[in-house]
Amino acid sequence: MNITMTRRAMVWFINTVALLAMACGGTKGGKPAAESGAAGTAGAMKVALLTPGPITDQSWNGGAYSGLMRIKDSLGAAVSHIQTKTPAEFEENFRQYGAQGYTMVIGHGFEFQDAAKRVGPEFPKTIYITTGGNSSGPNIAAMSFAFEDPSYLAGMAAAAVTKTGTVGCIGGTELPPVKSSFAAFTAGALSVNPKIKVVTAFIGNWDDASAGKEQALALIGRGADVIFQNADAAGLGVFQAAKEGKGIWVIGSNADQNNVAPSVTLGSVVIDVPHAFLVMAREVKGGNFQPRVVRLDTKTDVVRWVPNPATLQTIPAAMRARVDSVQQLMKAGTFVLPPAVQPTGAK
């Protein structure tokens, strides 16, 4: 009997340790800040962030974490971060933060909007914001990134650089914003060279970097020499494939990835998530929150095409000028993307 009890206790123990480790994996960096920040000081701003993947991806999730840190540094908010995977977890964590009286909770991705719609009405004092998505409510807003604009410009650059006439796109999963970004990339490439071939592939997840590399190698084997990747951590494998190949270029996405593999990166399709987060947090802090879908595009300078300074010469000067002029038109709001490209806001 005693032995059985001990065994059970030990199994309990290891389960608990495992769960704690999982939790730490998700909140590292966020938790201590939440506790050291404005704990107890009534009325202080508390901001939470839910990311769908690890914040070390140097891409979508990493950018969001930088944004959270900027809110903490600039506005003195107490912050918390958690990494979540499943829709059930989205809701559960939205509820937890609501119950803890957080001022603002950000679900970083298109996939969070259903959870926000469900949980929002339960905690009217908490403002729920999803990045990507197209729904709003009394205390719910969505930030929609016009990721299509810089994707179009990246397509133009890719078409100017390719020697084989084939370029590729590799995504994590086929989320609507990723799909439309690839469509814009294709449209941009076709605007430069109507004969260009664009091959699109998906890895099926956002963290299998080995699969990302294999998918890139398969595309390279079929002649693709420029690959636009939007696969977060799994995308690191795409950069590695290019590094091992010859004359292969990668276009990064979400964050400025020009430093991930500077020698093979043509540029990055950047969402300035930190800036977008800060603008929204300021609005909330100042009591000026308006429930709406905020469209953040080239005009607001939240999305932009950032060529890699280290490899700038690869893109012919004439094309650089052409890309710049289109970007200027986008800034002025006079450039209209082809009808085939349906803007949905970033994932």
Place this chain on the structure above:
Amino acid sequence: MTDAIAPFFEATVRTATPLAFAALGELVAERAGVINIGLEGTIIAGAFGGLVAAGAAGVGVGFLGAVVAGMFVAAIFAFFVVTLRADHIITGTAISMLGVGATGTLYRIFFGTTGAALETPTLAPLPIPLLHSIPWIGEALFGQPPITYLLYVIVPCLAWWLRRTGAGLALRAVGERPEAASAAGISPARVRWAALLFCGAMGGLGGGTLVLAQVGTFNEGISAGRGFIAIAIVVLGRWSAVGVSGAALLFGAASALQYFAQAMGWGIPYQFALALPYVLTLIALAGAGERAAAPAALGARG
């Protein structure tokens, strides 16, 4: 079309390599009667250990680090399952979660939020003269990093050891009839500890291969379910070393096929392509018939 054949086989072998390491380790554990669901945690620990050790002292030490990290996680599992006789499945699940969570946390402690750059030294391919110029399969089998060749040594040795040596017989006896083995003077606990440490070393090598021979960096969740696939591969390979390596190749081929199906631009919905390896595995499992080959005492406590 034909120019895709050689790259297809290369992708097959590359994808199969980490799976084969992990599955051969699992094979030995299961032959000793322990089902190690914690393999996923072992693989990712190996990947992380490999990254840290390689960053400090080069690729060779990196693989050593992968082995040590894998064995460390396996030792935790062995302590609970063998020494404390805890439930295999529950403990294994906890170990998998622990591995994925703990490596994520350690990764952020060691490398901050920007992560490790793509600067980890990797093992370059070492083409074997003559053999690697065999058409279609030469590059795939003999143009790989040396770690792949280690498998070519391990598989026959392990097959021979399991079937033809006293120690191999003792291991199998523990997996079939632990009481009988015990009566014959073999300590099941000691055999299982050894089998699990071997499993940890192999799982660690699988993880090390991902980082040090393929991706050149670590990322959280890089094991991406390979531990669970390796467990299925053991079943598919009918608990024999040769069968397991064949099953790993089959899964590798199915994965390679889906990469190529997408790259060809055939317009197949990518979800179908992605499901392919799993559908094939299911069909193969269904066709494999009775579980007669499973060790009789597999998963039993004690």
